[in-house]
Amino acid sequence: xxxxxxxxxxxxxxxxxxxxxxxxxxxxxxxxxxxxxxxxxxxxxxxxxxxxxxxxxxxxxxxxxxxxxxxxxxxxxxxxxxxxxxxxxxxxxxxxxxxxxxxxxxxxxxxxxxxxxxxxxxxxxxxxxxxxxxxxxxxxxxxxxxxxxxxxxxxxxxxxxxxxxxxxxxxxxxxxxxxxxxxxxxxxxxxxxxxxxxxxxxxxxxxxxxxxxxxxxxxxxxxxxxxxxxxxxxxxxxxxxxxxxxxxxxxxxxxxxxxxxxxxxxxxxxxxxxxxxxxxxxxxxxxxxxxxxxxxxxxxxxxxxxxxxxxxxxxxxxxxxxxxxxxxxxxxxxx
Numbered sequence: 483x484x485x486x487x488x489x490x491x492x493x494x495x496x497x498x499x500x501x502x503x504x505x506x507x508x509x510x511x512x513x514x515x516x517x518x519x520x521x522x523x524x525x526x527x528x529x530x531x532x533x534x535x536x537x538x539x540x541x542x543x544x545x546x547x548x549x550x551x552x553x554x555x556x557x558x559x560x561x562x563x564x565x566x567x568x569x570x571x572x573x574x575x576x577x578x579x580x581x582x583x584x585x586x587x588x589x590x591x592x593x594x595x596x597x598x599x600x601x602x603x604x605x606x607x608x609x610x611x612x613x614x615x616x617x618x619x620x621x622x623x624x625x626x627x628x629x630x631x632x633x634x635x636x637x638x639x640x641x642x643x644x645x646x647x648x649x650x651x652x653x654x655x656x657x658x659x660x661x662x663x664x665x666x667x668x669x670x671x672x673x674x675x676x677x678x679x680x681x682x683x684x685x686x687x688x689x690x691x692x693x694x695x696x697x698x699x700x701x702x703x704x705x706x707x708x709x710x711x712x713x714x715x716x717x718x719x720x721x722x723x724x725x726x727x728x729x730x731x732x733x734x735x736x737x738x739x740x741x742x743x744x745x746x747x748x749x750x751x752x753x754x755x756x757x758x759x760x761x762x763x764x765x766x767x768x769x770x771x772x773x774x775x776x777x778x779x780x781x782x783x784x785x786x787x788x789x790x791x792x793x794x795x796x797x798x799x800x801x802x803x804x805x806x807x808x809x810x811x812x813x814x815x816x817x
Contacts, residue, residue: 483780483781483782483783483784483787483815483816483817484780484781484814484815484816485814485815485816486814494764496619497615497619497767498615498760498763498764498767499615500614500615501615501760501763501764501767502756502760505721505755505756505759505760505763506752506756508721508722508725508755508759509724509725509751509752509753509755509756509759510752511725512524512725512726512729512751513725513729513748513749513751513752516729516733516748517746517748517749524726524729525726525727525729525730525733526723526726526727527727528727528728528730528731530723530727531720531723531724531726531727532727534716534719534720534723535720535724535762537716537720538716538717538719538720538762539762541709541712541713541716541717542713542716542717542762542765542766542769544709544713545705545709545710545713545766545769546765546768546769546772548705548709549705549769549770549772549773550772552700552705552772552773552774552775553772553775553781553782553783555696555700556697556700556775556776556783557775557783559693559696559697559700560697560783560785560788562689562693563595563690563693563788563792564788564791564792566686566689566690566693567591567595567792567795567796568792568795568796568799569686570588570591570683570686570690570796571588571591571795571796571799571800572799573679573682573683573686574587574588574683575799575800577675577679577682577683578669578674578675579674580674583665583669583674584800585800586665587662587665587666588796588797588799588800589639589640590639590640590658590661590662590665591662591796592638592639592789592793592796593636593639593640593648593658594655594658594659594662594690595789595792595793596632596635596636596639596789597632597636597648597654597655597658598655598694598697599627599785599786599789600627600632600635600654601653601654601655601698601701602697602701602776602785603625603627603628603776603777603778605777606701606702606704606774606777608704608707608773608774609773609774609777610770610771610773610774610777610779611777611778611779615767616771616779619780620778622780622812622813622815623780623811623812623813623815623817624809624810624811624812624817625778625786625817626786626808626809626817627778627786628778632649632654633645633649636648636649636654640658644661648661655694656691656694659687659690659691659694662687663684663687666680666683666684666687667680697776700774700775700776701774701776704773704774705773705774710770710773713766713769714766717762717763717766718763720759720762721755721759721762721763724755724758724759725751725752725755728751728754728755729748729751732747732748732749732750732751732754733747733748735747735750736748778817780815782817784816784817785817786809786816786817787809787811787816787817789808790807790808790809791807793805793808794807
């Protein structure tokens with residue numbers, strides 16, 4: 483998540499510079515052929531491209547709205563996780579007299595948060611962090627889950643046999659919730675947790691499991707590929723056809739100018755076609771970078787920072803002090 487007032491134009495141009503170079507080539511090719519090789523038949527009617535631009539604008543707008551909704555839903559889920567985690571810490575403190583058991587349950591919950599964010603940061607085929615313009619941008623920020631091995635991160639909260647067993651499971655996060663349930667059942671059977679409190683804590687565990695499932699739904703089900711494909715095709719068709727439609731329009735400007743510019747106005751097709759096309763391709767690229775809010779892009783939901791924040795709150799509820807943030811973030815990008 484970017485926390486500055488806005489991205490610098492230099493950052494945005496750096497991020498999109500490869501696309502700009504492609505657009506320069508797309509705009510220059512028909513212009514050179516039209517002006518230097520006198521291929522006047524290359525010009526196509528403007529209304530054709532205008533209709534294509536309208537269609538592209540619709541699909542880009544639709545995609546960006548849907549991908550934004552995915553990110554906002556992910557933020558809502560993690561907001562609920564944070565609120566429920568604080569409530570969980572208070573229940574553990576107030577429902578049980580044994581501080582050692584209370585600490586064990588709270589620390590296992592912190593392990594669950596850790597395991598969940600590591601699972602959400604794993605790579606999927608459709609994600610975009612591996613693309614050149616995103617991959618090189620990672621030099622400006624840090625992804626904690628890529629820097630610290632999951633075993634080292636979990637070892638702060640659980641140790642020994644449980645750690646080894648959890649890491650062998652297909653879903654460590656699910657296994658940790660299962661272990662919580664087993665412990666609560668054991669405490670209830672031993673009379674250390676009465677039935678109303680046991681049922682209340684089990685209800686909260688089910689909520690955590692539901693939140694995890696909703697996160698996995700976003701992580702494991704991409705923005706539909708058919709819509710993403712149509713979006714890209716429409717945008718690039720428009721960008722390719724745009725300079726052909728602008729040739730005659732700019733050439734006609736020669737009738738209204740004099741001096742050094744007369745006869746050369748068609749060269750303005752290159753900068754103007756690049757500018758207009760860049761607007762479309764940038765919107766498409768922004769939408770693409772918003773599709774998967776957990777993958778580790780600069781605009782993702784800051785699950786690492788949120789986990790660190792709730793860990794401080796939960797350990798303070800437990801009575802521990804002198805707690806520093808777990809992660810340092812750079813260049814106003816918080817993950």
